[in-house]
Amino acid sequence: MCGIAVTTESEERCYEMLDKMSHRGLPGKEYQKVVKSGSFYIGHVRLPIIGLGEKQDQPMQDERMVLAFNGEIYNYQGFDPKKQYKNDTEFLF
Numbered sequence: 001m002c003g004i005a006v007t008t009e010s011e012e013r014c015y016e017m018l019d020k021m022s023h024r025g026l027p028g029k030e031y032q033k034v035v036k037s038g039s040f041y042i043g044h045v046r047l048p049i050i051g052l053g054e055k056q057d058q059p060m061q062d063e064r065m066v067l068a069f070n071g072e073i074y075n076y077q078g079f080d081p082k083k084q085y086k087n088d089t090e091f092l093f
Contacts, residue, residue, distance in 0.1 A: 002058070004068045005043040014041040021045055033057045037066045044068045058089060067092060 003024035005017035014034045022032075024045055034043040044058040059068040069089045085091045 002047050002070045003045045004070055007041050008039050011036065011041050014043040018043045018045045033059060035059050035061045035066055042066055042068055060089060
């Protein structure tokens with residue numbers, strides 16, 4: 001299962017925190033991502049199961065919010081049959 005880290009210190013510190021929980025995802029920096037939101041650095045180490053492309057990397061960020069999600073939503077594709085979601089986190093976003 002994925003892991004989430006949040007700090008106010010620095011991007012480097014957030015990556016250090018993600019390194020300590022790398023057992024929660026796949027090894028390697030390509031499965032880690034950190035974004036800055038205000039004074040917070042939010043990081044996510046990913047265990048990709050659904051949606052293996054870069055567009056599914058977390059945290060997801062737009063001009064309004066940042067989303068880091070740890071879990072799984074079953075049957076997310078049935079909520080809105082008009083829209084095709086690449087993964088369950090995109091459904092939340």
